[in-house]
Amino acid sequence: MQPVTLTRYLVEEQRAGRIGAELRQTISVVMRACTSISVAVSKGALGGVLGEAGTGNVQGEAQKKLDVISNDILLEANAWGGHLAACASEEMDHAVPVPDEYPKGDFLLLFDPLDGSSNIDVNVSVGTIFSVLRCPEGHRETPTDADFLQPGRQQVAAGYCIYGPQTMLVLTIGHGTHGFTLDREQGVFVLTQRDMRIPASTQEFAVNMSNQRHWEPQMQAYVGDLLAGKEGARGKDFNMRWIASMVADVHRILTRGGIFIYPWDRKDPDKAGKLRLMYEANPMGLLVEQAGGLASTGRARILDLQPEHLHQRVPVFLGSKDEVEAAEAYHAKTGA
Numbered sequence: 001m002q003p004v005t006l007t008r009y010l011v012e013e014q015r016a017g018r019i020g021a022e023l024r025q026t027i028s029v030v031m032r033a034c035t036s037i038s039v040a041v042s043k044g045a046l047g048g049v050l051g052e053a054g055t056g057n058v059q060g061e062a063q064k065k066l067d068v069i070s071n072d073i074l075l076e077a078n079a080w081g082g083h084l085a086a087c088a089s090e091e092m093d094h095a096v097p098v099p100d101e102y103p104k105g106d107f108l109l110l111f112d113p114l115d116g117s118s119n120i121d122v123n124v125s126v127g128t129i130f131s132v133l134r135c136p137e138g139h140r141e142t143p144t145d146a147d148f149l150q151p152g153r154q155q156v157a158a159g160y161c162i163y164g165p166q167t168m169l170v171l172t173i174g175h176g177t178h179g180f181t182l183d184r185e186q187g188v189f190v191l192t193q194r195d196m197r198i199p200a201s202t203q204e205f206a207v208n209m210s211n212q213r214h215w216e217p218q219m220q221a222y223v224g225d226l227l228a229g230k231e232g233a234r235g236k237d238f239n240m241r242w243i244a245s246m247v248a249d250v251h252r253i254l255t256r257g258g259i260f261i262y263p264w265d266r267k268d269p270d271k272a273g274k275l276r277l278m279y280e281a282n283p284m285g286l287l288v289e290q291a292g293g294l295a296s297t298g299r300a301r302i303l304d305l306q307p308e309h310l311h312q313r314v315p316v317f318l319g320s321k322d323e324v325e326a327a328e329a330y331h332a333k334t335g336a
Ligand code: P6P
Pocket: 115, 116, 117, 118, 208, 244, 245, 246, 247, 249, 274, 275
């Protein structure tokens, strides 16, 4: 039987009336860009692409060469893609409208071109995260940052491509979350995990414990009880994983469950956490909720948030439904 490729999956979804031709083609353009990024990432030192680019981004972070290369690959691919009004990226201060000389469309594409890039030089999995929104009516010719400020529930597609031992693209168009593995010899993504489901309960959490002293009391109480194990309030032992690459940690959770946490910490209180709402928390939140999990700030569901600016940061608790709800219960207590 012929394998179901991502291209075939998207055509079948279009035939079933679940997406239009323009969104199908937009996702196909992102897929091809991710294949190019996978080639660049896998070359490592042989491609002269490791190390710093010598530039910084709007986040105040030093850019890796591959951050810039990946961002350029996505911008160039989508300029000719023909169905976008504008792109926005972790690596760019403001949204970039598709230039007038290129074909335009009604979608807005956001991406973190290479999330986890601090791991590149030590050969740990990294990935591209992307989110697709509709451009507000009448704004196609003059899109601005404000047009992107839509709650995550309004995403029409979201996904990531993880560059690990396998290159995999995980996608939702609002009808489940599905995993596609890159067959490098054929140059196609093949459906290998249809309808990924996150178990409701878990005994595995992911957080950077070195920030523990900076957390608010409710977070300290919650993690303290995870660490107390079966002798503690939770009555069961927990394991911990932290890859420090969101795409890799979330992929593990989509594959076997768990809870991923990047909470608010007082190291930089006005940032409200490290992760960005528009092109990290929202796309990952949609993928997780489409797989039966939950995505929360600890006090509100991420996909319901009304964004205030393009590079807004939020606390993130996502993964197994029962565990995210348990974390929310701790955060509902005033003062812990
Ligand atoms: P820390 C990578 O830089 C990233 O944005 C996410 O991919 C990852 O989950 C997090 O930051 C890691 O943060 O503080 O552990 O380095």
